[in-house]
Amino acid sequence: MSEERIGPYRILRRLGAGGMGAVYLATTDSGRPIAVKTVQQQYAADAEFRRRFTQEVAAARAVNGAYTVAVVDADTEAEVPWLATEFVAGPSLEEAVARHGPLEGAALQVLGAGLVEALAAIHRARTIHRDLKPSNILVTRDGPRVIDFGISKPTVEEGAQTASGAIIGTPGFMSPEHAAGKELTPTSDLFSLGAVLAYAATGRAPFGSGPPAVLIYRASEEPPDLDGVPPELVGLLVRCLHRDPDRRPAQTELAQAFRYGPAVGTDWLGVAEQSVRRRERELDQVLKDPNGTRRRLLILGGALLATATAGGAAWALWPGPAVAGDVPRRTWTAALPRAGMALIGCGPTAVVCADRTGVVGYARSGGRKLWSSTAGAGILPASDGSRVWTVGSDGSVQAQDARTGATLWRSTDTVPGAQSVALPVPGLLLVTGEGGALHAFDAVKGGRQWTSSALGTSYRLQGMASAGVLVMQVSGDLKGAVNGDYFNCRVLDTVTGRQRWSLNVPELYAPPSGSQLYALTSNRVLTALDARDGSTAWSRPTGLPPASATMTAGGYYGSLSLHQGVLACLPADEGANAKEKIAIAAFGAAQGLQLWSGSHTGTITGYATANNVLALGGPTGVTGTALRTGRTAWTWHSAHGAATVQAATGKLFLVTAPTAAGGFTLQALAAADGTSLWHQEFARQQGDPRVLAQGSVLLIGYGTGLTAYHLPTT
Structure with a gap:
């Protein structure tokens, strides 16, 4: 098989892939469109597979009907066996x-x-x-x-x-x-x-x-x-x-x-x-201009001869012409014990899912169920992909191996009234207890490190390992609150648990690296602080409006995030309607100078950055904004409801949006121009989709299903 031809047929582009091989749009020398399906090299080297493939080709050639797709040609003895059928330009x-x-x-x-x-x-x-x-x-x-x-x-x-x-x-x-x-x-x-x-x-x-x-x-x-x-x-x-x-x-x-x-x-x-005519126009365009580079979503369904995988349904991801071949490959699908379980960890050998009822581990390669256990205290476990930490019904804390489920250690003392477990910095496991007390354990070896005094009944916990601090954002009664008087941010030492300093502000943000924190005061002044002692590096008014009456309590609480040296202020106004404008802005993290300001229509449903573009999800789709200028780079429209930006990987964004049938579609949008590079639709199940992208692995949890894909290099 050469780059240009398979057998006597000229290849125009790769359309998709299934579990056994790939499918191409090709033409005869006279220009007739043909669909050519090739077999993966690993199967081509299997003599038994070749025997069965030869029998299947013979069976398919024997079928001659007005409502079947005819086999045109095949070579079962080629180095890479292939099968050619007539091409039908129509949707499935x-x-x-x-x-x-x-x-x-x-x-x-x-x-x-x-x-x-x-x-x-x-x-x-x-x-x-x-x-x-x-x-x-x-x-x-x-x-x-x-x-x-x-x-x-x-x-x-x-x-x-x-x-x-x-x-x-x-x-x-x-x-x-x-x-x-x-x-x-x-x-x-x-x-x-x-x-x-x-x-x-x-x-x-x-x-x-x-x-x-x-x-x-x-x-x-x-x-x-x-x-x-x-x-x-x-x-x-x-x-x-x-x-x-x-x-x-x-x-x-x-x-x-x-x-x-x-x-x-x-x-x-x-x-x-309408769809049939669109397919015919797309095919005609490709045949006239096979080397064209127009970014149009070419979905020539007739060529995607999906090959079923063992134990699951046949599948295909639909690619666009500009990224032929650059689509994920589904590697496995597993059944979850209960609908809606969270993806809490993906390590070198295991994937961990959990809810407040229990935890289950799957092999990262192949998806085989490895182990499961119950969660006695009704607390969502924590995991780093290699270990899983849970709290028992007696308040004891334990660590389990994510691959085997074996207990690595169990605490001899307990946490009274345990409420949550988290790993804000590597090696330090934190369990909240009665009255807001914080209990720290050595995450690797076990053993209590320290216990704090009562800190409050409601707070956000952020870790900053490089500065050796934990940032606790404690709140009192937030009913109707829109100013900073209801918040107390305490910065604790990770080694001793002692408080280093505190500050009353509605928002104190700890980036994942560095030693500088960023605060937004009740009068919307942006301040940079040294995480170690709270000293001010710079302070500047933002010009942001007061928190709106529809904002969640605290207004700008949780609104700051750092992206490639740009500090974005993106209020999570969950009470906003689909037409309401929410003020957003961006500042240079070095000196706090405002780079741009603007507005977003409706609640922001997820955000991420890639290739110097900030993607914001909203009620009608996704907006791509130039990170440093605020200019709208592109928009992607969701036809059936709010689109959620789940993650960024390489130079694309992963976005979920509802479908007309009540399920959801996972879209991969190019960061450069918002083009949909590929998408996968999921039938309706219980709950919302959970998406985790880590390196070359893409995990999707939906209802009681967990699916793993291998992401191509982008």
Whole structure:
């Protein structure tokens, strides 16, 4: 395989990747668009894999139907085996329904008729598709097209498993007998057909969403949710989704049930025609200008022949043309014991998730569950990725190995009325107790280091290891408070726990490094202080307005953050409505000179910096602001609600936003211009998404699912 060609086909660009290989948009010498799927080198070197791949190509070539995507060419003996199919410029059924809503009337009839005919063609070739689902069905002008025969198997082979014993398919759409690893017949595809049609008619999967094990259980033991399916189809879909393969309708009965009404044409698409036309325009543009550099989101769904991974659903991240190939690779997915567990640590060998009920560790490589334990005191544990610290029901403190769960040490004395546990600086574990007392332990070896006196009932704790201090922001009764008289900031020595100095201000910010703190007084004066003794380095008025009546108590509390030598003031006005203006500003950290001031519309929902750009999340999307000038560099619009800036990694921002279907999309936005480089959508689950980016690892926790990706170098 050369850089320019795969076999006789000229490569235009890489479109995406699955668990087994990559997919490219290519053309014949005459200019006909072709989708070429290659196999990863590690599988190409496996003789057994090549044997199975050759059989699958032969099975796919035998399929000849009006509503399937034809195999054009293949070379199973090449150094890197490949398969070429005709290219279809249309969105997947999954995308069409998510973007334009469920299908109705004639559209649903055309879809059903096309899928029934496609399955008939597949089954005539003595093949079972085994992964019929919305993302493997393309919406085109002349009806649906079924894709991805790369994971089909000839019916003469036994079972549904790969050589390694892993089931290939998608929970929620695969039949119960498929999930159980039993020998399959074509009726297995009819179960999938029923699930797909239910999704198309309602916009949701008939067995809901959740971890694979949960979906498999529901499909095997619970009735499908067909609320919203047209009454004339309910009975037929109930039979398609029957647990007993012998109780499902015959193919001839299905063909009779889905007869075309109007002739197939763009009329059947309804509003989804917009997406089809857009795909056709994008393809035409690429064919005319294959080397073009316009930053347009090219989502040519027909070429993404997703390959299923063991134990999970087939997947694809959709890239834009400017970053072909620079998309994350999903490495594993695991089920969490409970929905909403927090990602509290990612170390060299383990990933740790926890809530106030318990903690669980997973292997960083592969995602295998390593251990779990309960949290007796109902306190969220702390972790640095290598160790996990918890508080028992008796107030004892213990450290566990994040890889094995083994106890490393347990304190002999207890913390009365323990309320929280944290690691503000490396090596120092702090546990809050009754009356705001602070108890410090050696995080590595165990043993109490010191205990403070009562400090207050509500405070923020910041650590500054380079200066050897802890910054405690203690508050009294904040009801209706908007000035600094309600705050007392105490700076403690990390070694002794003794107070070094204190100050009454609404905001005292400790950067992660250095020895200088930054304070914002009740009359909005910005002051730089030596962390060791509280002496003033400089002090300047900011011109910021008084705290608004809608601001959370304390106004500018928690508003300061340091980014590449720029001190940003970003008030967290959680009471602001979507149209209210919030004053923001930036100052040079060296002397406090104001660099710029401006406003942000609505509550700031997360922020991060990358490539000298400050990204601010808000009610309608994300705004990219030049860090040193305040100039608006770009905006990214969220169509279905507030966008949250989760993190920055390399030269991009990771942003989450809701989808029309009630789930969320994870977007990677280029720091330079806000272009969406890739995105991944997640079906609706309980709670909010949790995102952790650390080095080359991207972890996403949502509902009861935890997914790990390998981030490319940016």
